[in-house]
Amino acid sequence: MRTVKEISKITGVSVRTLHYYDAIGLLKPTKVTEAGYRMYDDTALSRLQNILLFRELQFPLKEIKVILDNPVFDPTEAIAQQIELLELQYKHIGELIAFAREIQNKGVTTMNFDVFDKNEIEKYKAEVKAKWGDTKAYQEYKQKDIAQNEGSYSKIANELMTIFSELGGLKYLTPDSDEVQSKISALQKFITDNYYVCTNDIFSGLGEMYVCDERFKNNIDKAGGDGTAEFVSRAISVYCSN
Numbered sequence: 001m002r003t004v005k006e007i008s009k010i011t012g013v014s015v016r017t018l019h020y021y022d023a024i025g026l027l028k029p030t031k032v033t034e035a036g037y038r039m040y041d042d043t044a045l046s047r048l049q050n051i052l053l054f055r056e057l058q059f060p061l062k063e064i065k066v067i068l069d070n071p072v073f074d075p076t077e078a079i080a081q082q083i084e085l086l087e088l089q090y091k092h093i094g095e096l097i098a099f100a101r102e103i104q105n106k107g108v109t110t111m112n113f114d115v116f117d118k119n120e121i122e123k124y125k126a127e128v129k130a131k132w133g134d135t136k137a138y139q140e141y142k143q144k145d146i147a148q149n150e151g152s153y154s155k156i157a158n159e160l161m162t163i164f165s166e167l168g169g170l171k172y173l174t175p176d177s178d179e180v181q182s183k184i185s186a187l188q189k190f191i192t193d194n195y196y197v198c199t200n201d202i203f204s205g206l207g208e209m210y211v212c213d214e215r216f217k218n219n220i221d222k223a224g225g226d227g228t229a230e231f232v233s234r235a236i237s238v239y240c241s242n
Contacts, residue, residue, distance in 0.1 A: 001030065001031075001039040001040065001041055002039065002040050002041075002045070003037060003038070003039060003040075004018050004019070004029070004037070004038040004040070007040050007045065007048070010045075011045075011048060011052065013048070013052070018038070019038075021048075021051070021061075022038065024061065024065070025065065026051065026061055026064065026065045026068075027044065027047055027048055027051060028044075029044065030043070030044050046075070047068060050064075050068060050075065050078065051064055051068070053079075053082045054067065054082070056086075057082065057085050057086070057089070156194045159190070159194075160190060160191075160194075161219070161223040162223075163183070163186065163187050163190060164187075164220045164223040164224045164228060164232065165223045165224045166183060166224075167180070167183055167184075167187070167224055167228060167231065167232050167235070168221075168223065168224020168225045168227075168228035168231070169224070170183065170231075171224075171225070171227060171228065171231050175231065175234040175235035175237075175238050176235075176238045180235050181235065181238065181239055184232070184235045184236055184238075184239045185239065187232075187236075188203050188239075191203070191206075200239075200240045201240075203236060203239070203240055204236065204237065204240040206236070207232070207233045207236030207237055207240070208233065210229045210232055210233045210236075211229050211230055211233045216229065217229040220232060
C-alpha cells in the first residue's frame with residue numbers, strides 16, 4: 001500500500017489532482033485509514049496508469065471513467081489501442097516537425113494544410129469510445145430483437161437512412177431551424193426505440209462520430225447528399241445544447 005503522497009511522487013500527479021479523482025469517482029483509494037489517509041494498492045496504481053494514458057490521448061475525464069468502469073474493459077486490448085493512438089500522434093507530430101523545418105529552411109511560407117489534418121486520429125478515438133464508452137447502451141442494443149433478426153435489422157437500418165435522407169433535404173435551412181430540430185428529435189427517438197436509450201450525452205457523441213468516422217460519414221452523405229453528415233452533426237450539437 002502507498003500513501004497519496006507516495007503515489008504523487010511516483011507518478012508526478014499532484015496530491016490535489018488525486019484528491020479530485022477520488023471526489024469524482026475516477027480513482028478511489030483502496031482504503032482510507034482511521035486517521036483519514038488515502039492508501040493505494042497496485043490495482044489502483046494500474047488504473048491510474050490507464051487514466052494517464054487516456055489523458056495523454058486527450059480523452060475527457062468523464063469518458064475515461066465510463067471506459068474504465070466498463071465491466072468488459074480489457075486492459076490488454078486497451079493498451080494495444082492506446083499504442084495505436086500514440087503511434088498515430090507520433091506520425092502526426094513528425095509530419096508537423098518536417099513541415100516546420102521545410103518552412104525554416106526555405107525561408108518562405110508553404111501553403112499546405114494537410115499536415116494539420118487529425119481526422120485519422122479522431123476516427124480511431126471514436127472507435128475506442130464506441131467500443132468501451134457505454135456498456136448500458138450496448139447491452140440494451142444486444143437485447144433488442146433486431147440483433148437476432150437480420151431481416152428486421154436491415155429494415156430498421158433502411159428506415160434510419162431514410163431519416164438521414166430527409167435531413168439531407170433540409171440542408172437549405174439552418175441547423176437550429178424548427179423543422180430541422182424536429183427531425184433531429186425524431187432521429188433521437190428512432191435510435192431509442194430501435195437500438196438503445198439515446199441520452200443527450202450519447203446523442204452528442206454520435207453527432208461527433210458521424211463526421212469523424214469516414215464509414216458513418218460516407219453512408220450518411222450517400223443517403224442525404226454531400227454535406228449531410230456535417231449538417232446533421234451541427235444540428236445535433238444545437239439540439240443537445242438546448
